Amino acid sequence: MPPPLPPESGEAAAGDEGVLVAECLRLLAALPSAAAASPAFRRHWPSISASLASLSASLSHPAFPPQAPLLAPLASALSALVSVAGNHGSIGHLHTVSLLSSSAAELSQLAADAQLVVSPGGSGGGEGEGADGLIPRLRLGSAASRAAALDSLVDSVGSLPASSAAAAVSAVAAMLDSGEILPASREKAVYVLAAAQAAAAGVLRNLASFPDLLPSFREEGALPSLLQLVSLGTPRAQELALGCLQNLTSGDGDECQQLKVEAFQGGALGCVKDFLESCVGDEPGLAPAFGLLRNMASFRYIAEIAVSASFVDHVLAALDSDKAATRTEAAMALAELCNVGSKNRRDVGDAIPRLIWMLEAKAVTERDAAARALAALVAASGYRKLFKKEERGIVNVVQLLDPGAARGVDARFPVSVLLAVSQSRRCRKQMVAAGACGFLQGLLAAEVDGAKKLADCLGRGKMLGVFPRS
Missing domain, CATH: 1.25.10.10 (Leucine-rich Repeat Variant)
Known part of the structure; x- marks a missing residue:
């Protein structure tokens, strides 16, 4: 049976964390020989040994902070494993297997936490650490330390990249699930989960x-x-x-x-x-x-x-x-x-003046959208009357036929609008005065739907060239 932990290790848990690092390393080195004497360890040894190797590397890393909060639970877990190895004959096989199973899972999590500590941006950073450096502290610290990390994360979560936002969600969710969170921090935790939601939704929107x-x-x-x-x-x-x-x-x-x-x-x-x-x-x-x-x-x-x-x-x-x-x-x-x-x-008659105004917008997409809406509206006779009453209606629609000024606008829709009101002699005169006949020549060559019918309506069977092209 291996010797119990020396008295100073218990004192270190309460005071000098530097001693805990040395104690954890001693237990990590002693565990393989202790486990060799226990048949129950054989099934769990592959996963346990991988965690031990990872822990040894992390604790020996120069960046590992001697005050890391995970040292106390790690020393306790390792000590318990050594005890199980020495007492396997007296506590029963099933009980031993159960203890080993839970210990293996705990060691795996501790090994992952220790890797986070020594990774770039880990919890050993100082006051100037970035938001990514705060995430490990949410997982590894005491309740007070986690609360402090959460306070810092609240101010920067909106600027986190998607990958870091996902890590923040995981860490904060783990805080809430564990119950080891101060009451005052719960609202902040929920807030962090919500700005992270936005980052994730933004990634999905792009995908x-x-x-x-x-x-x-x-x-x-x-x-x-x-x-x-x-x-x-x-x-x-x-x-x-x-x-x-x-x-x-x-x-x-x-x-x-x-x-x-x-x-x-x-x-x-x-x-x-x-x-x-x-x-x-x-x-x-x-x-x-x-x-x-x-x-x-x-x-x-x-x-x-x-x-x-x-x-x-x-x-x-x-x-x-x-x-x-x-x-x-x-x-x-x-x-x-x-x-x-x-x-x-x-x-929806009130929409017509607004849509006509939108035909003058700088953005081509807005002009195109307004033309589509007007084409749908003037299909009904009641809205045609309202459209014809608008002073700038015909002129603004005709301008959308100009290939130079309205590049990107689907010409089918302004043509459709003009066709809808072309039975009005006054509207035809307005179209001609605004230069519709000249623009229609290009649309005829492009075989735009409705262009020939509109040209015939304006030309009354005559050649388009006789009309002015103002």
Whole structure:
């Protein structure tokens, strides 16, 4: 039977931690010979020996701090193993196996913690350590030390890279699960878990833009988690989760169509509505919410439900946003919501002046979105009358036919708008005066849908060249 721990080791646990390092190293060296005399050690020895080797390397490392909090539990665990090896004949085989199993797991965790201590950015850093250096301290310190590390992490968690954010989530979650956390630190721990959520959602949003990864999102069951984050996450995490869902449902392939259906079945419309109703102004960004609404509303059945649920009111309000991205996505959503049956349509006449104003925006995407929405609106005769009353309506739409000034705008939509009001002689005169005939020549060569019909309507069978090209 090996000798018991010398008295000074117990005193070291309470005072001089430097002695604990030496004591742990002594026990690590003594354990192999003690284990050789115990048949019960044979099954667990491979995992135990790997942990011992890792611990020896870490404790001997120059960067290992002599005050590391893990030394006391390590000395206790090693001493218990030595005791089991010496008493295996008197405590029963099953009991011995149980003790070895639990000790092996504890040693493995301690070995991993010790590696964290000596790794770059570990807990031996000083006051200038980065956020990554705080993460090991969340796992290894006393309750007071962990609380101090958590205080420091709260200030920097928003700037953590994705990999470090994942490590922070793991460490803070372990703190909460262990119960070894001061009451005052619980709220901070929950806060850290929530900014880390945003980092993870941001990574997923970027990954969702790759079509070949869409099957993985479905196979891993990502939709329920993302929808839960939209409901319960921080405002930034909600915005990024919505962005991820928008990317997942933005294509036309079978995988995207299935994701749209699954998102709808999972309650995405309700999540979007709750998000929009909970937001104050345009903070956080609302664009992803309208982008997801637009994608799902490409199914007419979903669009009709959205209209019945008063989504149109949110869309109309968003057209007045001071953020171009929000106005753009809202206009695109409005274009889809207008494609519902006449029984379910809502009055959106107030949108027409705003959309005409958006036709003058600097961003091509915003002008294109406004043209799409107007094309959907003027398909109804009542909205054509409202459009014709707007002084800048015809002029702004015609400018979108100019290949130089409106590069990137899908010409089919401004052509569709002009065709819708071309029965009016006054509107035809406005189109000609704004230079529509000259622009149409290029569209005819490109065989743009509707261009020939509009040209015939303006030309009355005559050559386009007789009209002025102002």
